[in-house]
Amino acid sequence: MTELLVGFSLFFAAGAYFLLADLLQVSTRANTKAILQVAKIGKGKSSSLHVLLFRLSAWLAEHLKLSDYYKRKTAATLRSAGITLTPEVFLSQAIVKASLIFGAGMALLPFLPLLSPLLIFLAIAFFFKDYRSADEAVRKKREQIESELPRFVATVSQELKASRDVLRILETYANHAGESLQHELQMTIADMKSGSLETALLRLETRIGSTMLSDMVRGLLAVLRGDQGVVYFEMLAHDFKLAEIQRLKRIAMKRPGKIRKYSFLMLACFMLTYMVIIGMEIMKAVGELF
Numbered sequence: 001m002t003e004l005l006v007g008f009s010l011f012f013a014a015g016a017y018f019l020l021a022d023l024l025q026v027s028t029r030a031n032t033k034a035i036l037q038v039a040k041i042g043k044g045k046s047s048s049l050h051v052l053l054f055r056l057s058a059w060l061a062e063h064l065k066l067s068d069y070y071k072r073k074t075a076a077t078l079r080s081a082g083i084t085l086t087p088e089v090f091l092s093q094a095i096v097k098a099s100l101i102f103g104a105g106m107a108l109l110p111f112l113p114l115l116s117p118l119l120i121f122l123a124i125a126f127f128f129k130d131y132r133s134a135d136e137a138v139r140k141k142r143e144q145i146e147s148e149l150p151r152f153v154a155t156v157s158q159e160l161k162a163s164r165d166v167l168r169i170l171e172t173y174a175n176h177a178g179e180s181l182q183h184e185l186q187m188t189i190a191d192m193k194s195g196s197l198e199t200a201l202l203r204l205e206t207r208i209g210s211t212m213l214s215d216m217v218r219g220l221l222a223v224l225r226g227d228q229g230v231v232y233f234e235m236l237a238h239d240f241k242l243a244e245i246q247r248l249k250r251i252a253m254k255r256p257g258k259i260r261k262y263s264f265l266m267l268a269c270f271m272l273t274y275m276v277i278i279g280m281e282i283m284k285a286v287g288e289l290f
Contacts, residue, residue, distance in 0.1 A: 056096045061088035074134070080207050081137035090134065098127035138209075144180040146212050147247070150240035152181065153216055157233035164229075166220055167192050184208065197224055212240065 066074075066087060074087035083090065105119030152173060159169045167189065174185040184204060191200035198221055205217040215236055223229040 053093060053096055053100075057089050057092040060092040060096060061086065064088045064092055066091070076207075077134045077138055080141065081134045083134055083137070091131070094127050094130035097130060098123040101126055141180045142208055142210050144178060145184065145208060146210055147244070148178050148181050149210075149212050149216060150237065150244045152177070153233055153240050154237040156216075156220075157230060157237050160223065160228075160230045160233060164223060166197065166223055212243070 071087045074090065078085060078087065078090060085093070101119055101123035105116045105123065108119065109116040155173055156169060159172070163169065170185055170189055170192075174182055174189060177185055184207065187207075188200050188204045191203060201217050201220055201224075205214050219229055219232045219236060222232065
């Protein structure tokens with residue numbers, strides 16, 4: 001009887017899905033997969049689960065109402081993180097993933113009451129993880145750029161002694177910059193060639209949102225307005241170098257904490273080895289006595 005009910009429920013759900021998909025004119029799996037491949041949304045090949053998540057997210061995004069401030073803020077964060085999604089679809093993906101896990105937890109509640117709370121907490125954790133994924137990507141990108149700024153500022157201070165062409169300095173350094181900074185510099189260079197130089201630098205500052213980069217942009221703007229700029233960038237390079245040393249010291253201080261657990265594991269292995277050897281010798285001695 002139970003098998004019949006489960007089978008009926010599965011077939012009924014499948015039939016209802018196909019009917020509603022036809023009535024609501026939902027895109028087919030093949031079309032959605034082709035769109036994902038062309039747009040390169042996600043990593044690797046688009047799986048069936050990924051296609052299903054995207055279709056549900058796209059449907060939910062049409063009914064999701066967001067404030068203008070949240071949409072502008074999220075859109076800027078997604079652009080900085082390199083995520084080609086609208087704010088509605090991005091938020092819908094987090095909601096859909098969490099809802100599916102939450103639904104699985106509720107469905108398993110009568111059969112596995114101890115596992116269901118774990119799935120519910122997992123759904124909450126997945127929602128906040130996906131919701132903050134763009135901010136986390138922007139933070140990592142900002143850290144990568146800030147780690148390269150001391151060398152960039154030192155190069156600018158040397159280049160200004162020979163030339164005051166800010167655009168040429170950025171083009172020269174962009175050829176040897178890291179991936180994150182190179183991408184931002186290329187966008188800024190294209191913006192400078194097609195519009196105002198000062199506006200392009202201000203947009204660079206807004207995209208990254210870094211105080212260190214703001215100090216560097218302020219110096220470049222001063223150079224564009226006629227300031228010499230060499231002394232400013234030499235002092236800025238000195239300050240950035242000290243900040244980089246402090247950052248490396250903080251990273252080095254975190255290393256012992258990560259290594260300590262492996263040290264305890266090695267100590268336990270050594271102690272276990274000695275205990276096994278001593279135990280074997282004791283058992284051998286006891287065998288000789290009796």
